[in-house]
Amino acid sequence: MFKFKPLFCTLALVAGTAQATESKSVDLLIPEERLEIYAPFTLTADLSALSAGQTQMIGLLIDAAHIMDELFWDQAFGLENRDVLMQKVADKPAVAEFIRTNYGPWDRLDGDAQFIAGYGAKALGANFYPTDMTKEEFEDWDQAGKRGLYSVVRRSEGGKLQLEPYSVQYRDRLMQASALLSQAAGLADNPEFAHYLRLRAAALLDDDYLASDMAWMDMKTNPVELVIGPIENYEDKLYGYRTAFSAYVLLKDLAWSERLARFASYLPELQKGLPVADEYKQEMPGTDSDLNAYDVLFYAGDSNAGSKTIAINLPNDERLQLEKGTRRLQLKNAMRAKFDEILVPIAGELITPEQRKYITFDAFFANTMFHEVAHGLGIKNTINDQGTVRVALKETAGALEEGKADILGLYMVTELHKRGAITEGEVMDNYVTFLASIFRSVRFGASSAHGRANMVRFNYFREAGAFSRDESGHYSVDFDRMQQAMADLSCLILTLQGNGDYEGVKKLLDEKGVIGPGLQSDLDRLGAAGIPVDIVFRQGKEYLDLK
Numbered sequence: 001m002f003k004f005k006p007l008f009c010t011l012a013l014v015a016g017t018a019q020a021t022e023s024k025s026v027d028l029l030i031p032e033e034r035l036e037i038y039a040p041f042t043l044t045a046d047l048s049a050l051s052a053g054q055t056q057m058i059g060l061l062i063d064a065a066h067i068m069d070e071l072f073w074d075q076a077f078g079l080e081n082r083d084v085l086m087q088k089v090a091d092k093p094a095v096a097e098f099i100r101t102n103y104g105p106w107d108r109l110d111g112d113a114q115f116i117a118g119y120g121a122k123a124l125g126a127n128f129y130p131t132d133m134t135k136e137e138f139e140d141w142d143q144a145g146k147r148g149l150y151s152v153v154r155r156s157e158g159g160k161l162q163l164e165p166y167s168v169q170y171r172d173r174l175m176q177a178s179a180l181l182s183q184a185a186g187l188a189d190n191p192e193f194a195h196y197l198r199l200r201a202a203a204l205l206d207d208d209y210l211a212s213d214m215a216w217m218d219m220k221t222n223p224v225e226l227v228i229g230p231i232e233n234y235e236d237k238l239y240g241y242r243t244a245f246s247a248y249v250l251l252k253d254l255a256w257s258e259r260l261a262r263f264a265s266y267l268p269e270l271q272k273g274l275p276v277a278d279e280y281k282q283e284m285p286g287t288d289s290d291l292n293a294y295d296v297l298f299y300a301g302d303s304n305a306g307s308k309t310i311a312i313n314l315p316n317d318e319r320l321q322l323e324k325g326t327r328r329l330q331l332k333n334a335m336r337a338k339f340d341e342i343l344v345p346i347a348g349e350l351i352t353p354e355q356r357k358y359i360t361f362d363a364f365f366a367n368t369m370f371h372e373v374a375h376g377l378g379i380k381n382t383i384n385d386q387g388t389v390r391v392a393l394k395e396t397a398g399a400l401e402e403g404k405a406d407i408l409g410l411y412m413v414t415e416l417h418k419r420g421a422i423t424e425g426e427v428m429d430n431y432v433t434f435l436a437s438i439f440r441s442v443r444f445g446a447s448s449a450h451g452r453a454n455m456v457r458f459n460y461f462r463e464a465g466a467f468s469r470d471e472s473g474h475y476s477v478d479f480d481r482m483q484q485a486m487a488d489l490s491c492l493i494l495t496l497q498g499n500g501d502y503e504g505v506k507k508l509l510d511e512k513g514v515i516g517p518g519l520q521s522d523l524d525r526l527g528a529a530g531i532p533v534d535i536v537f538r539q540g541k542e543y544l545d546l547k
Contacts (some may be wrong), residue, residue, distance in 0.1 A: 013061035026088050027117035028095060028261060030107065035094045037109065038101060039532035041337040043539040045251050045295045054224060057187040058249060058297065059546045061226050065247035065300035066181040067173050068228060072301030074170070075127050075152075076235060077104035085116070101536050108156040108306030109533050111445045124395075125238035127431040129153045133161065135238070147391065149243045150207040150230055166230060167207045174204045180230075200228060213315040217324045225250035225294060225329070227312060227343040230304055233390075233398065233451050246302035248312065253332055256293035260330070260369065263291055266421060267325070270412055271377050279506050280379050283322060291369065295333040298539050307444045307451075307534045313372035313405075318380040318388050328372040330365065337535050338440070339364050345531045347436045352474040358432035362424050366413055367434055374408035374426045375401070378493075382500035392500030399513065400505050403453035404493045410486050411436055425480065433465040435467055442515065443523060443533045452513045459512040461485050473522060 031307040034035030047055050048458070072080050085105060089096045093399070098115070102108050105116040123131060130153060138146070141161050145151065150166045167174060178201040185197035196219055199212035200260070209229060219225075227250070230243035274281045303309045312329040315321070339361050347359040379389060386392040393400060410430065417427040438458050461467060464485035469475050498506050541547065 009195060013519065026085075026092075026095070028115065030113075030115045032094070034107075034115070035098045037527075037533040038536035038539055039337070039341045039534075041334070041341070041535045042543055043296055043298065043333070043537050044543045045297055045333075047251070047544060050223065051189055053117055053187040054189055055546060057184045058224060058544070059541055061224075061228075061249045062298045062541055062546070064177045064184070064228060064481070065249055065298050067177040067180075068245045068247040069300040069304065071170055071173055072235075072305070073103055075244055076305070077195050078127050097536075103305045107445075109445045109451075123238075125242075126235050127152075128242040129238060130155050130161070137161065138239075147239070147241045148187055149220060149233070149241065151211075152242065152408055165206055165207050171205075177228075178202070178204045186513045187539050188222075188224075188502060190219075190222040190224075191225065192219045193226075197226070201267075202224075205231065210317065210320075213320055214324075217315070217320065217327060220290065221386055223252050223254075225252060227314065227329075231314065231316065232264045235302060235305075237395055240393075240397050242389070244302035245288040246304075247298070247300040248296060248303055248309075248329075248331075249298040250294040250296055250329065250331070253293040254296060254331060256330075257291070258277045260291035260293060263369075263373065263416070263421070266412075266416065266419075267373070267376060270415060273415065274377065274408070274490065274494065275411070276491045276494040279383050279495045283379055283381065291328045291330070293332045294365055296331045299452060299537060304451060304537070307441075308338075308537070310338060311368045311372045315376040318390070321376055326372075326376045328369065330369050330372070333363075334535070335365060336361065341535065342532055343433075343436055343440055345529070346439050346526060349526055349529055349531065350473070350475055351432065351436055352470065352476040355432045355476050357427075358426075358429045359436055360425055360429050360433060363429035363433035364437065366422065366424075367409060367437065370409035371405045372409075374405040374412060377408050377412075378404055383498045384500060386500035389497045393497070393502055393505055396502065396505040396509060398449035399452040399456075400493060400497065402449045403456050404490075404497065406453060406457060406490050407486055407493065411490055414483065414486070418443070428477070428479060429480055431479060435461075435475060435477055437484075439523070439526070442519070443526070452509060455515060456508060456512040457489065458519065459514070459516070460489050464488070469518075473525070 002259050047058070073079055085099060086096060089099065099105060104122070105114060106112040106120045106122040114120065114122070133153065133245055138161070143161065143163060145163060146153070148163070151163045152166070152169050153161055154164050156162045181201035181204070185194040185201070188194035191217070196212060196215040199215050201210045203209045226248070228247040229245065231246050233240045233243050235244040236242040268284055271281055271284060284329070299308065310331050312331070313326050315326065324413045343364060344359065347356050351359065381390050404418045413422065413430045414427060414439045416422045426526060441450050441454040442458060461482065464481060465478060466482035467475050467477050467486040496508065
């Protein structure tokens with residue numbers, strides 16, 4: 001039905017963690033209805049096929065995940081600050097729940113806006129750096145490893161900056177988590193999973209995660225999955241260096257995983273065909289990659305804060321990505337919840353009636369999956385000796401990388417439809433579902449790398465005529481123009497990454513990473529219609545019938 005045109009790249013570059021003031025109560029700075037923006041969803045699964053040892057093991061993994069949750073609280077807000085605040089809202093369950101969802105008094109889906117009086121602006125560096133540290137002081141600091149992933153910056157008694165490795169700063173809790181993983185390894189039926197758990201237990205105590213990441217990449221047949229440790233760097237908005245503690249406990253969906261396995265082999269071919277100059281696609285992604293679908297049993301820490309992750313692409317280590325590729329984990333039950341509770345109602349409000357038939361769960365699943373696959377495409381190291389893209393682009397790296405993954409994911413879907421590798425539905429399903437998903441993710445706000453990336457893409461696509469809005473406020477996709485805009489934006493992002501163009505990325509984010517008045521009025525319609533912004537989980541051993 002839709003003809004594919006050749007794609008050509010037109011390159012046109014376009015507060016410290018606050019202490020609360022003393023108070024016997026709290027003043028809420030948001031309307032009470034804001035407390036209801038999350039739709040509750042219960043995480044449960046059928047564990048009957050697992051052995052008694054495996055079900056006991058899952059309980060231990062959830063116990064370890066709870067420790068990651070405590071550690072993330074410490075990184076995001078501080079445990080003492082949390083305890084004081086939670087005491088003040090002990091008689092306000094809805095407010096307490098909103099604080100728990102946001103891991104502090106700042107609304108993660110509203111640009112980290114303060115929602116309880118007395119706390120001020122959220123620190124860009126969260127609790128990773130001293131609240132009084134300036135960027136100039138950090139840049140002038142002559143300290144090896146100061147940009148490390150697994151350390152915090154503190155002040156010595158003399159007031160000078162000093163590094164504290166995670167294994168020292170959080171030693172007591174990491175020792176507890178390590179012991180739980182070692183105990184779980186003894187119950188694991190799968191030898192590869194047991195090996196990974198033992199290596200991860202050791203990594204928590206010495207901050208060296210390479211061996212356990214390698215072992216995690218080699219796991220193929222384990223029905224129970226665990227992602228745990230300091231992983232993503234989005235919480236560090238000052239520099240994007242420090243990683244935050246997180247955990248997922250997962251159960252593999254074997255039937256869906258079999259449907260996905262065939263796509264990994266296309267990565268080298270797709271890398272070669274990227275719509276960008278050759279020097280920006282010389283790195284060939286590893287082919288030892290796999291795609292699998294899972295039901296989530298438990299989220300903790302960074303992954304549970306604000307908007308909930310529905311797919312995982314790891315490891316982040318550029319060396320491993322080039323050598324082995326990555327593993328992509330699609331979180332099917334959480335994805336289904338967002339599709340049913342959020343995306344379908346959004347489409348009913350904002351997508352033109354003639355194109356609503358293209359909103360499908362298969363397209364939503366594929367777009368999300370190939371977003372994660374696309375993290376492995378493109379370029380990891382700058383072409384002008386500025387080091388890795390992540391280091392060169394500093395705090396802007398996360399938002400641009402998410403933007404890259406979104407747009408290259410759509411490119412991959414388009415190419416695989418052309419090759420006949422994707423036969424379910426038609427490519428227009430992916431395009432219209434992609435547009436509706438922009439509205440969903442834009443609501444995450446400017447404090448989210450994913451939300452800001454969506455704003456850039458929305459504004460870029462709007463200016464390129466990739467979609468139109470009629471007088472009734474309904475949007476429709478222009479297939480040919482969206483395809484061209486997809487190619488042009490892919491080229492722009494890959495070029496910015498390869499050049500390590502920090503100022504260029506800042507310019508792009510500042511100019512296009514914003515919500516204009518027209519879009520805001522449409523987002524307000526979604527709020528007025530009572531459509532949730534995201535989901536919040538009922539989760540834990542009690543929902544899995546575990547002791």
